[in-house]
Amino acid sequence: MKVKIFVLILIVLAVILALPRNKKAEIKEMPVVRIAYGQYISPMFVTQEKGFFEKQGIKAELTLFPATNTTVQAIANGNIDVASLPYSVLFPLEKASPGKFKIFAGIVETIDQPYSYLIVKDNIKKVEDLKGKKVVVRSGSNGKMQATLIFKALGINPKDIEMVEAEPSLTAVTFAKPDMAAAVDVEPSATAMIRKNLGKVLISGIRARYLFNPYPTTGMIFSTKFLEKNPELAEKFAKAIDETIDFIRQNDQESRLLMLKYLSMDKEVALAMSPAEYQKSDELDKKAIENEMNLEAKNKILDNVVDLRNVYYR
Template sequence: MRKIKFSAVVTVVFLIFLSACNSAQTTKISLAEVTRSLFYAPQYVALEKGFFEEEGLEVELQTTWGGDTTMTALLSGGADIALVGSETSIYVYAQDSRDYAINFAQLTQTDGTFLVAKEPQPDFEWKDLEGSNFLGQRVGGMPQMVGEFVLKNHGIDPHADLDLVQNIDFANIPGAFASGDYEYVQLFEPTASVLENEGQGHIVASFGEESGKVPYTVFMTKQSFMEENDEAVEKFTRAIYKAQAWVAENSAEEIAKVIEPYFEDTDLDMLAASIDRYKSQDSFATDPVLDEEEWENLKAIMDEAGELPADVPYTDLVNTDYAERVMSD
């Protein structure tokens, strides 16, 4: 009996020790995403496939709905890392922030919105937009700036040639379009496909195909967090890179099965079709490097929209060290 009791005690002590070691090796990361979208499929893959856990990270995801609220969460300490458009880091930098946000891992490399028409338009041409009632996105946000950039490239002045409405909150745009008298709207997936499936809209064009490569959504963190958590940021980037590789190597159907828990109200076939649409236009970055050409394209789009507050150098707000390290492993 004594031997049994002694063995039991040793086992319990060992398990407690092992649990303590595992706990000590796990770093908790609070991650804020600007919205919930299939556009961020690699992020959900990293969570569901356990790539963060493999790096010793416990990532808690929160959806903060909008660029302003996401950056507020990051800058106030409500989140350690944010997935949001790179333009937000430029806005913060221009305000002379002492602890501004650094872009360190790119997730998407094109615009992720699609032009949805109220009525079917199999022979759509961009000039069809002239004089239309157009439900736009938030002023100063990437969707709206890219939208304006594309329209201007097609000879359309969005503020002179359209009846442009921009006073609807991001989360309420799909409902407003479906119930209102708007003729066109700019939407992400799977919302665009859901409206199409319900007969309330029809996808007629892709802003991502028209605008070229830009650092559309990027993981960023404050300078101070990066300096104090260098190893954690590298591990986070490595997990994202694993997910990017997995997404590139697998079919839209397989990706949809993995990330389905994040889109429980959307049919699996529709998820797969939406993911395939993003894959076909190379929206998902295949590595976390945000290169200088993309950064300059971003600034050109912001400048064209009249929203570039300062000519922020690439080297000031972009850190590719982590991406380059994990890619060389």
């Protein structure tokens, strides 16, 4: 009898000891998806924190890529599997190296959900007051192009204002200088300016109002190398993102807080800034994306138009 009890105890102990190992084995065996992210909002942060990747049997490895050009090179070489990049970056990438990525989700700005603003100092009452003044714009040809077209649409000759270019991380600091009258900027720095009482919003949603509505900002992409090698895994990844977007639409404030783990952003700014408009793979506004590409080609940001027929996952 004692022998039977002893054997039973050994069996129970063996089962208990085996459980953690099995669990570790499950986690270890989950396929890994390598994700590059930058210092701007992305639904993938929420996907990770809510366990939607794990629900699909995916182990996500998120790595910060501070420089956009590094992310582009990694996607082109197939060294990462997934990334979020501005469309203004994706267009020249497709032109230079066709077929390196597929867009499976995106972010747009609309008039109802603005993301860009014309912010002015308190002494500026109307757009016309900016003539002869200095205006902060984001550095780079695309940022200056947007500001130029917006001011033209507002009836202001760009030659009548002085555009001062600043890196995205320095727009608020630059706008704070006493000789700056206005800033054309986007979230989250736009909200940071307002919360610091540096100025006020004169016009919201300026890209959607004066360029086109909706205005596509960011595309979420698969590396084609990853997609061709792991089609079923890519489909599961896309499903996880779709579930995330549904969650964000119902839980905006919670989602913002979850993203803070990955972003250099004040909690107050994260909660106060305008919500982003995310699009699933079957919701992508391909016409709007084409409009942006044509706008950049027309204004010589791109050397020529880019064939976008094969850049989409679906």
